[in-house]
Amino acid sequence: MLVVFFISLAVLGAGLLVPGLDDLLLLGVPCVIASLLILLTRLSSSGSSLIFKKRWIILDGSNIMHWKGNGADIATVQDAIQKLSEQGYTPGVVFDANVGYKLRNRYQGEAELAKLLDLPVARVMVVSKGTPADQVILAAARDHNAQVVTNDRFRDWSHQHPEVKDEGHLVRGGYRAGRLWLDLPPAKQQ
Template sequence: MDVLASLTPLQILTPVVLALAAFGYVRCLATALWQTLLGTAALAAILSLSYPFIAANAWGWGGAAVLVLGAVALSRLGRPPAPVAPPSETVAASDRMDIVIDGTNVLYWDGEVAELASLRLVVSALLKRKYAPVVFLDASSRHHLKDKSLTEKDFAKALGLPQNRVMVCPAGTEADAFLLKYARENNMPVVSNDQFRDRAQIAGKLRLVRGIFAKGKPIFESL
């Protein structure tokens, strides 16, 4: 307390402002990587007019480069994997066979820990069979994957699907209600290992496609 009392307001606020600036910079890198890096390069060019790239300033510029690289690494933590492009054999919209995927359930098909890779492999396998998936996810899927920043756009890119074929349901709701209603109204099968006991009346009228992973590949029952 004595130490804090001896500090001036400027001395207290400076580390707080720097911490907030660092957090904001990492967030900018996470949402707009290349634009932020271009802005960083432009700022470096302006600063180089006063602090040129010479041996005397090497430590300063080197330290700045390390900080930027560290911020880039932090911004990439927990981001979804690179998008997987839909296979070339995907058929035209008029010929495709639509199918609903219980995305939150499929995240756990290949183990006890949620993996976006599992859902991505299931989507890819269905595309190869000339199905056109519509993926429903609980809002809690972000927590399962330990990345609260994931959006529908992020999921769609990671799965190689158009954004309008991925739905992250609102917080406080369950994807089950949305996906079962959608599947019933459009007469579509549902890929899920969930038995939907609390909605048996609706689920009982639908074709449920169950699956497992064997040697890293999804295998579907009755599909």
């Protein structure tokens, strides 16, 4: 796509600079705009950016929603997402299969939870029944070079995911005097 963009720029440049080729502007301008839009769309959907690289962070949604101690509460996950987003992170959330039953006494999938959390559906996952969410959370964190927000220590998974022992990989949190706190270390270089 980058090649198409540069060819479009060349056509536009020829139309601007070469006498008698003014008609190339009719072709060059729309081609430059279209190729630039396609290029930017592809870069943003692949997670790349010309300006900055996303700082992913994975939230253990089923763990976080119990941080207030009064049963499952989606507001705790919303609070964590807001705080992390304000600090420049791009949060993704993974839930156990039973999350909907804990919240609303019925199944809830990614689309419903994404709407509640005001996140794109692609950044919310409900694991399949019988699938351990821990494994999915740790794999997503590894794939995105991300930290994990949870109070779980993942001791059962430390052999497969030794990074859980690294300082700052697991971000603890909770509520003190009704306010969310997160034990976020300085940002990791990605």
